[in-house]
Amino acid sequence: MSSATPLLEIDKVALHFGGLAAISDLSISVNSGEVLAVIGPNGAGKTSMLNLVTRVFDASRGSILFKGEDIARLPRARIAHLGIARTFQNIELFDAASVLDNLLLGRHRFGAGAWWQQVLRTPALTRREEAHRARVEEVIEFLDLSPWRNAPVAGLPYGVRKVVELGRALCAEPEILFLDEPASGLNPEESRDLAFWIDDIRSDLGITVVMIEHDMALVNAVADRVICMAQGRVLAQGTAAEVQAHPDVISAYLGA
Numbered sequence: 001m002s003s004a005t006p007l008l009e010i011d012k013v014a015l016h017f018g019g020l021a022a023i024s025d026l027s028i029s030v031n032s033g034e035v036l037a038v039i040g041p042n043g044a045g046k047t048s049m050l051n052l053v054t055r056v057f058d059a060s061r062g063s064i065l066f067k068g069e070d071i072a073r074l075p076r077a078r079i080a081h082l083g084i085a086r087t088f089q090n091i092e093l094f095d096a097a098s099v100l101d102n103l104l105l106g107r108h109r110f111g112a113g114a115w116w117q118q119v120l121r122t123p124a125l126t127r128r129e130e131a132h133r134a135r136v137e138e139v140i141e142f143l144d145l146s147p148w149r150n151a152p153v154a155g156l157p158y159g160v161r162k163v164v165e166l167g168r169a170l171c172a173e174p175e176i177l178f179l180d181e182p183a184s185g186l187n188p189e190e191s192r193d194l195a196f197w198i199d200d201i202r203s204d205l206g207i208t209v210v211m212i213e214h215d216m217a218l219v220n221a222v223a224d225r226v227i228c229m230a231q232g233r234v235l236a237q238g239t240a241a242e243v244q245a246h247p248d249v250i251s252a253y254l255g256a
């Protein structure tokens with residue numbers, strides 16, 4: 001793939017809920033290696049866009065190309081296998097399970113081994129499980145989660161649970177990572193840490209990041225490019241400063 005080819009290309013996509021057009025004629029390109037922030041007033045269609053890419057919803061029109069392959073109609077289970085991972089606006093973890101076990105679940109796209117390997121506990125299976133654990137330990141180290149490794153997620157502070165969810169997505173070793181309002185509910189210090197991690201996720205791990213976010217301090221700190229959505233389409237795109245100064249963006253927020 002040439003560097004000019006977008007990693008992900010949402011092309012003229014639409015999504016309807018009954019008579020309501022949540023997304024209408026939406027086109028967004030994501031370049032490999034960038035941190036793209038998607039902003040926009042409440043109800044703009046940002047999460048719906050993410051739910052289209054991850055196949056939670058079916059597009060009524062248009063295509064979604066990931067590395068040139070149209071994924072808009074693939075089964076939802078295929079998405080993680082392609083190297084697309086996400087976090088959720090409302091954290092979705094297994095509360096009764098430990099941090100470690102939640103992160104191990106992030107490895108599921110790599111498979112648990114054939115049934116006969118599991119019954120016989122073959123050396124190949126043991127090696128596979130060791131590799132999963134090693135990768136999870138790297139993520140624990142990367143995100144400073146060691147103090148909570150064995151703690152059940154339910155009892156952890158909100159900010160830590162958000163980091164665990166980020167970690168679970170990283171354990172899937174995605175090529176592209178979607179973050180749905182990662183800073184919401186975080187205190188200023190946690191938001192600053194998040195900015196460093198997003199930077200490292202892109203530069204050290206080489207993962208492309210698409211971040212839906214309302215917190216403009218975080219957007220200004222990490223985004224290479226910003227897209228503002230309103231009423232299910234792109235209103236403006238450019239640098240954070242360009243988009244924030246755009247008259248249509250200002251009136252969309254004032255009217256929200």
Ligand SMILES: Nc1ncnc2c1ncn2[C@@H]1O[C@H](COP(=O)(O)OP(=O)(O)OP(=O)(O)O)[C@@H](O)[C@H]1O
Nearest residue numbers: 017020021022040041042043044045046047048049
């Ligand atoms: N499952 C659903 N059923 C019906 N309508 C929905 C559903 N999900 C979203 N919508 C509607 O689609 C529109 C876009 O919603 P969406 O959640 O994508 O916006 P958003 O930009 O992510 O907003 P926010 O910043 O508040 O999260 C809204 O009018 C919303 O009410």
